[in-house]
Amino acid sequence: MRQEIALAVAFFAFASVAWADVDALYQEHCAECHGAERLGGVGPALIPEALGRMRGPKIVDVILNGRESSEMIGFGDQISPEQAEALAAYLKTPLEVVPDWSVDEIDATRVVNEDYAPVDAPVFAADPLNLILIEEIADHSFSIVDGDSFEVIHRFEAPYAVHGSPKFSADGRFVYVMSRDGWVQKFDIWGLDEVVRVRAGFNSHNIALSHDGKWLAVANYLPNTLSILSAEDLSAAIVHEIKGKDGSPSRVSAVYTVPPRESFVLALKDVPETWEVFYGENPPFYGFVHDYKVEGPPEERVPFPRRRMMVGGVIDDFFFRFTQPFDQYICQRSAQRVN
Numbered sequence: 001m002r003q004e005i006a007l008a009v010a011f012f013a014f015a016s017v018a019w020a021d022v023d024a025l026y027q028e029h030c031a032e033c034h035g036a037e038r039l040g041g042v043g044p045a046l047i048p049e050a051l052g053r054m055r056g057p058k059i060v061d062v063i064l065n066g067r068e069s070s071e072m073i074g075f076g077d078q079i080s081p082e083q084a085e086a087l088a089a090y091l092k093t094p095l096e097v098v099p100d101w102s103v104d105e106i107d108a109t110r111v112v113n114e115d116y117a118p119v120d121a122p123v124f125a126a127d128p129l130n131l132i133l134i135e136e137i138a139d140h141s142f143s144i145v146d147g148d149s150f151e152v153i154h155r156f157e158a159p160y161a162v163h164g165s166p167k168f169s170a171d172g173r174f175v176y177v178m179s180r181d182g183w184v185q186k187f188d189i190w191g192l193d194e195v196v197r198v199r200a201g202f203n204s205h206n207i208a209l210s211h212d213g214k215w216l217a218v219a220n221y222l223p224n225t226l227s228i229l230s231a232e233d234l235s236a237a238i239v240h241e242i243k244g245k246d247g248s249p250s251r252v253s254a255v256y257t258v259p260p261r262e263s264f265v266l267a268l269k270d271v272p273e274t275w276e277v278f279y280g281e282n283p284p285f286y287g288f289v290h291d292y293k294v295e296g297p298p299e300e301r302v303p304f305p306r307r308r309m310m311v312g313g314v315i316d317d318f319f320f321r322f323t324q325p326f327d328q329y330i331c332q333r334s335a336q337r338v339n
Contacts, residue, residue: 022090025083029075038095039202043072044160045181046091049203049222059088070139098223101201106227106236109199119191124153128190129172135162142166142177144189154192159183164206169213169231176216176231178207184218186234198234200227205252211259215279219252219266226252226266226277228304238304244271245308254317267315274315276307 027036033043044050051059063084066074075084099105122128130147140160144153159179167176174195177185182201187194201220208217209231216234218227226240242250250270258265262280278284283305 022083022086025079025087026090029078030087033071037099038091039099040181040199044179045202047203047222048092048094050161050180051091059091060084063087068138098202101223101225101227102239103236106198106200106229106239110196110234111198112196112233113194116188116193116195117191118188122190123192126153131172131189133166133175135166137162142187144192156187156192156194159185159197163204167207167209167216169209174231176207176209178204178218180204182218182220184216184229184234186231196234198229198236200229200236201225206254208255208257208264210264210279211257211262217255217257217264217277217279219255221251221253221269224249224251226255226264226275228264228277228279240275240277240304240306242266242268242275244268244273245310246271256318256320258320267317269316270314272311272313272315274309274311274318276309277304278307279304 026038030038030046033041034046035041038046040046040050060081062072062074063079064074064076064081066072079087126146127148131153132145132147132150134143134145135141135158136143136155140162141155141157143155145151146153158177159181160183161180162177163180164178168174173188173190175187175189177187178200179185180203182199182204183197184200184207185194185197200218201222203220203222205219205221207219209215210217214231215237216229216231218229220227224242226242228237228240229235230237242252244250248271250268250273252266253269254267255264257263258276261276261278262283263276263278266275266277268274284307
């Protein structure tokens with residue numbers, strides 16, 4: 001009931017200032033930091049998928065009064081409460097068109113730290129394999145803490161609204177961080193410096209690092225894609241568009257690494273399928289062959305090939321039981337075993 005009232009209030013506020021052209025209001029006060037298409041810039045994307053944790057009056061309050069521990073200033077001295085209500089309703093409106101976000105578009109967003117210089121050993125005295133990484137939500141940063149003394153070694157700025165757990169290289173040297181806005185950051189813990197960051201999507205859910213440390217998979221809600229990046233420099237290797245067997249698009253709600261099979265496995269939010277995407281040098285071949293006994297198994301020439309697995313219902317997330325064959329895993333949401 002409260003949500004319906006809030007939506008009604010937002011609707012009437014939006015209608016009452018429609019004459020002022022809310023989009024023009026946005027372009028004047030918001031676009032410089034948040035992008036002309038509301039997909040983010042210096043500030044985060046202002047779309048429903050990214051504003052999920054700021055519903056109702058909170059958005060209006062931030063517009064008028066700003067946000068603590070951030071660069072977001074208040075505009076209460078420049079716009080009226082009615083205009084703020086209209087802007088809030090506008091920001092909660094889905095985009096009419098989602099731009100393409102292919103390999104080229106991703107690579108165009110790469111921000112390389114030109115001052116970064118690799119080091120041969122950690123620049124601090126603490127044990128590099130006994131560190132604690134603490135996320136500080138309020139100011140979107142991380143603290144690297146000595147696991148023995150619990151002293152803060154270093155703090156570094158992370159992308160806005162980090163989401164999902166960070167992933168570490170096998171030697172503990174590099175950490176990969178992802179934000180809800182799809183920004184992926186690579187940070188050198190030994191050298192205490194950022195290496196590079198890139199935008200792999202507009203609204204992302206989590207990341208997975210291949211067991212050999214070569215590839216990083218990014219599960220995207222918007223657009224409906226899986227982006228695979230080089231873990232070396234975060235350049236884009238491939239973007240898989242996610243569509244079910246019937247052609248229906250789907251968000252990727254989770255991606256995980258399966259080291260024994262050299263693959264990533266995806267949970268799809270909107271279609272009754274899971275996908276396995278192989279990153280190894282010799283992926284298995286699925287399909288018809290002439291005679292493998294004579295010719296041998298065919299070589300899979302498509303990079304990062306996909307295996308589609310049909311399931312009985314939509315699987316939002318899962319975990320593996322490696323004591324059983326790979327094709328038997330337990331779905332956390334429905335407790336359904338998939339074969």
